Amino acid sequence: MNKKILALTLVLLLTTIYITSLSISPAKAQSTGWITSYDIYDANSNQHLAEFSAATGNQTLAPIVPGAEIRVVFTVNVFTAGSGDLKLATSLQSPPQGQYWQLSSGTSYTLGSDFNPDANPASFNWVQGTFTMTLMGTVPTPSGSATQAPLDLITLYGPTSGIPLEQITVAATSAALTQFTTIYDQKMAHLNSLQSSGAAQGYIDLYTIVLNQSESLATQGDVAGAINLLNSLNVSNEPVSQASMVDILLPLAGVFAALAIVFVIMFFRVRGKVSYFQLVVEDQIKDLEGLTLRASKIDRAMSANLDSIKDRLKRLVGM
Numbered sequence: 513m514n515k516k517i518l519a520l521t522l523v524l525l526l527t528t529i530y531i532t533s534l535s536i537s538p539a540k541a542q543s544t545g546w547i548t549s550y551d552i553y554d555a556n557s558n559q560h561l562a563e564f565s566a567a568t569g570n571q572t573l574a575p576i577v578p579g580a581e582i583r584v585v586f587t588v589n590v591f592t593a594g595s596g597d598l599k600l601a602t603s604l605q606s607p608p609q610g611q612y613w614q615l616s617s618g619t620s621y622t623l624g625s626d627f628n629p630d631a632n633p634a635s636f637n638w639v640q641g642t643f644t645m646t647l648m649g650t651v652p653t654p655s656g657s658a659t660q661a662p663l664d665l666i667t668l669y670g671p672t673s674g675i676p677l678e679q680i681t682v683a684a685t686s687a688a689l690t691q692f693t694t695i696y697d698q699k700m701a702h703l704n705s706l707q708s709s710g711a712a713q714g715y716i717d718l719y720t721i722v723l724n725q726s727e728s729l730a731t732q733g734d735v736a737g738a739i740n741l742l743n744s745l746n747v748s749n750e751p752v753s754q755a756s757m758v759d760i761l762l763p764l765a766g767v768f769a770a771l772a773i774v775f776v777i778m779f780f781r782v783r784g785k786v787s788y789f790q791l792v793v794e795d796q797i798k799d800l801e802g803l804t805l806r807a808s809k810i811d812r813a814m815s816a817n818l819d820s821i822k823d824r825l826k827r828l829v830g831m
Contacts, residue, residue: 546668546678548642550586552576555607555648562682575685575693576663578653581607585646586666586680590621593640596671597626601633603664604649616644633669651684688735692726695742699723719745 549565554574561574561582576582582604590598600613611629615621621643623636647666666680703723706716722745729738 545591546588547666547680548587548589550584550666550680552665552682553583553585555581555583564680572682575689576651576682577690578651578684580651581648582651583646583648584665585616585644587642587644588668589642590638590640594638594671596638597624597635598638598671598677599633599635599669600645601664601667601669602647602649603652603667604647605652606632607648607650610648612647612649614646614648616646619643633667638671685735688739689730692730692735692739692742695739696723696726696730699742699745 550563551560552562553560559574561576562570562572564570602612604612606612612632613627613629613634615623615629621641622639623643627636628634651663661684662681663684664679665682666678667676668678670677699719700723703716703719706719722741726738726741729735729741
């Protein structure tokens with residue numbers, strides 16, 4: 513039985529890592545050079561939420577939450593002149609007081625008589641030059657059940673208002689991401705206690721892997737999946753430093769099965785190439801059935817968890 517548990521858990525772990533490498537690719541910010549820098553602040557507390565510059569790249573310093581009034585200070589480099597007007601637009605709701613747009617003092621750029629600081633979009637002269645502008649507004653609430661929604665903070669259009677010349681998009685988070693952050697911090701604190709109490713190093717390493725995977729899921733926008741993954745770390749009888757590898761892997765068998773489900777779903781959704789992995793999953797379901805039966809004699813709670821995972825895997829591949 514011990515060899516069976518060890519083999520199944522390692523297969524689930526390797527499958528998870530392989531699928532993760534295929535299905536998750538970090539987003540890379542690109543700039544066309546029109547908006548050269550920006551800083552986002554909470555308008556009330558003046559907390560620095562995010563920034564971008566050629567030197568630092570994109571940096572998120574704190575969550576941008578719905579309902580918050582924010583201030584965005586950005587620099588526009590109009591590196592060539594053209595006919596017609598350019599337009600600035602935002603998905604922010606109008607500020608409780610004051611104007612959307614305010615040109616920074618000391619800027620020599622001439623916006624023109626058509627520029628209206630209360631308008632959205634706001635038109636201005638298309639002449640060569642550089643200026644710094646402040647945008648004020650309220651972050652809208654994501655619609656439906658979205659846990660993290662893209663927010664088109666600033667969009668710069670040409671005269672035809674077609675394809676944007678430049679667009680600054682950030683992620684507006686919901687209460688779900690706040691919940692993830694709270695749980696994640698609790699798990700990190702527990703990880704520190706495991707390290708100080710002398711828990712098995714192998715278990716600590718696996719615990720850390722799961723934490724990192726949950727953070728990756730949350731970054732990709734799947735906050736609900738990240739929370740479920742963190743909750744799967746609620747295991748009993750955590751192994752002490754003298755534990756064998758099987759003792760270490762046994763409490764996390766359900767965790768890695770859950771990880772496998774998460775990333776198999778992502779792989780199926782993104783790639784659509786399911787034949788090979790369907791065979792792998794079906795084979796692991798058979799092994800999981802035997803493991804569940806044996807686990808029921810040791811830990812009923814873990815057995816029920818494995819049985820639930822088995823059923824989800826069956827539904828996933830249509831068995």
